Amino acid sequence: MGNNFKKFTEEELAVFIARLGQKPYRARQIINWIYKKLASSFDEMTDLPLEFREELDKTAFISNLKLLQEQISSDGTRKFLFQLEDSKSIESVLIPNTRRKNKFTLCLSSQAGCALGCVFCVTGKLGLIRNLKAYEIVDQVIAVSRIISNPSITNIVFMGMGEPLNNFNEVLEALSRITKLMGFSIKRITVSTAGIIPGIYKLAEKAPDVNLAISLNAATDETRSRIMPVNKKYPLKELLKACKEFPLAPRKYITFEYVLLNGINDLKDDAMRLVKLLRGIRSKVNLIPYNPAPVKEIPELYRQPSGDKILEFQNILRKAGITAIIRKSMGADISAACGQLKASYSIKNEQ
Ligand code: SAH
């Protein structure tokens, strides 16, 4: 046992390998085995000398997430429950691309639980359990890639459990590994935030090419603060200012997620206010009809608006020239849809 290679940065691994008296290219080989060929043991690294592999076995290991449970939805969405080394658990969701066969979007967790307590979100009910380490974020990509083998992950979104910008450094390191070591394009990765303004500025500085999504969910401070307490600290005006200042390459846009809650944020006026708010920002709006929560802690007060109301809301945005898409909720029947993740296995087993 000993050192978990996945905890090492590329530089740390190079130092470790050099200390064993090996040439630098050996470190590169090992990195490729772990992050490109998804090896989980030194045994598999057949281009390393046998003696070296045996030495590695004595001093190091390669950790893996333990798959506790997998659920498959009728629409093909797959939800994976993974156990971390300290027995906490997290969920990752694999969503099939509706237009391209065998292509998937992988939805990653950045924290176990979440501190922000948005009233409609199941993860928010857990509170923050803990931040994930970079390797635990990357391991979700590795573990799911190993499970699905052939079909390919074309997009990665940080829209699972947790607020990525509240775990900034680890998310940044994970982005670096997923792109540099695994070879995934940063242009196909989206970080979604409930609006942690300093985090948005930092992201603009450290990872300007990543796609930014904002969970907006309301068009007035009053409503937003009611359903997303984080708005009291980071209100709309400043949030939208940060969005305006986020660097956008040509043809890029910021995605605004808007969970439609019947009677709360779905009025015509809300749509018109939203149009005003987004003026001057290259934006795309994802309208997400509220997914009724499978937990008793969320009151039945929250409902999905009727289909007509959703279309009306969409039309107001469209007429104002804003791209607005009604997001079909994938995986709702297995509680894998937006906002439904709660790592229920661990909850049941820890209580
Ligand atoms: N914490 C980050 C990343 C998680 S993304 C963020 O909030 O952006 C989770 C997404 O699911 C958010 O856009 C959130 O608004 C949405 N969501 C949460 N609960 C939901 C529910 N019950 N129905 C529909 N969408 C929900």
Ligand code: SF4
């Ligand atoms: Fe946290 Fe995002 Fe859920 Fe809000 S919507 S509680 S920020 S995970």
